[in-house]
Amino acid sequence: MKSITMAGIKRTWAGVSRGLLVGIFLATAALGVHADDKQASVEVRTQQVQPNEADLQTHKHYLNKDKQEVHSPSKSKSGEVPAGASARCRDGSYSFSTHHRGTCSHHGGVGTWLQ
Template identity: 55%
Template sequence: MLSFTFAVSVSLCSPSAHAYYRGAPDQSELDNHGTYINRDGETVHAPARSRSGHTPDGATAQCRDGTYSFSRHRSGTCSRHGGVASWQ
């Protein structure tokens, strides 16, 4: 008889680890649907412009070029978009 053992790894992060994450954006509000992998290995929506003219759900910053960032860390946010104009 074969016996299998399954190990489950649970990662507990400090509350500040994802302090800037506010949920997934509504794709219909955004002009692009690109993503990138952040330093934690998580898929994050790439900076995008809002079609509706208001701050999209999940946005953490507005970049100087007018796009909204969904970054989960402040470091590097809007780095290819002129820097951060304002934090959301």
């Protein structure tokens, strides 16, 4: 789950046309914004596709900064891009990272972003 918080909305949106503000309000309502008198927040939930362990050479995992268990970079046995891979590292392994920072570290860096 990613969370985006906007504080001081009145100050931030000063000078924006009323029609645009109504459009923003309707769009944020559709996204599930929760508002009180001080701040509004938007929660975005993403579903991570899990790789098929049988197609991977290694089976290690780590906890990312969101405390989600993520498969460590691994090479594919079949040579195909594994389900859920977010990047191909320069050493030929595939990363399943959900954040760009640190992706493919210790694997030569990111060669290609897949998502």
